[in-house]
Amino acid sequence: MLNVTExxxxxxxxxxxxxxxxxxxxxxxxxxxxxxTLEVGTGQESDQLVEYGERTVLAIESTVSEELxxxxxDTLESPEGMQLILKEPGESPQPEx
Numbered sequence: 527m528l529n530v531t532e533x534x535x536x537x538x539x540x541x542x543x544x545x546x547x548x549x550x551x552x553x554x555x556x557x558x559x560x561x562x563t564l565e566v567g568t569g570q571e572s573d574q575l576v577e578y579g580e581r582t583v584l585a586i587e588s589t590v591s592e593e594l595x596x597x598x599x600d601t602l603e604s605p606e607g608m609q610l611i612l613k614e615p616g617e618s619p620q621p622e623x
């Protein structure tokens with residue numbers, strides 16, 4: 527299972543507010559060829575679902591969830607704003623600036 531920090535869930539929630547066409551929309555993390563993709567879509571029954579507030583904000587394709595087991599989706603403050611980052615298991619947190 528992929529761990530998702532509260533900060534990452536909040537960032538996804540804000541992104542959904544900007545691009546969502548309806549309440550059923552979620553950000554969906556899946557694999558296309560050799561790349562991970564994050565796009566607006568709908569969750570599938572087998573997806574790992576992440577809730578924030580009273581809404582599902584992220585659906586993670588089951589094979590991706592298994593592949594990233596123990597990893598963490600987090601955020602990093604950058605000059606362009608909050609960015610999502612993927613931390614491998616055991617990777618230390620990013621230093622506060």
